[in-house]
Amino acid sequence: MPISVAPVVTQxxxxxxxxxxxxxxxLDEEAGMVEVQNFDGxxxxxxxGEWYELEVEPMDSPDDWAGSVEDTETDDxxxxxxxxxxxxxxxxxxx
Numbered sequence: 001m002p003i004s005v006a007p008v009v010t011q012x013x014x015x016x017x018x019x020x021x022x023x024x025x026x027l028d029e030e031a032g033m034v035e036v037q038n039f040d041g042x043x044x045x046x047x048x049g050e051w052y053e054l055e056v057e058p059m060d061s062p063d064d065w066a067g068s069v070e071d072t073e074t075d076d077x078x079x080x081x082x083x084x085x086x087x088x089x090x091x092x093x094x095x
Contacts, residue, residue, distance in 0.1 A: 005058060007034045007051055012062065016055040021062050 005013070007024045014021050025043070026035035032048045039062065
């Protein structure tokens with residue numbers, strides 16, 4: 001049975017049937033659309049009618065809210081600010 005929980009931007013929710021966390025990232029009430037980002041990083045858009053059919057409950061943000069996004073250590077010598085290894089860039093220039 002769906003629970004009527006209004007979507008709130010930045011609020012985390014949990015699917016009651018599967019336990020999967022997700023966050024509301026955008027709400028356009030005029031267009032009747034809700035955009036959510038699943039814990040694994042996938043983004044979905046749904047209309048408000050679909051939202052109110054979901055069985056969800058609000059929750060605190062997960063401890064590791066980055067989901068499955070792999071962290072890159074910035075002190076890794078092969079990592080540069082561009083996200084491309086500095087060594088790779090220098091090698092491409094013949095240095």
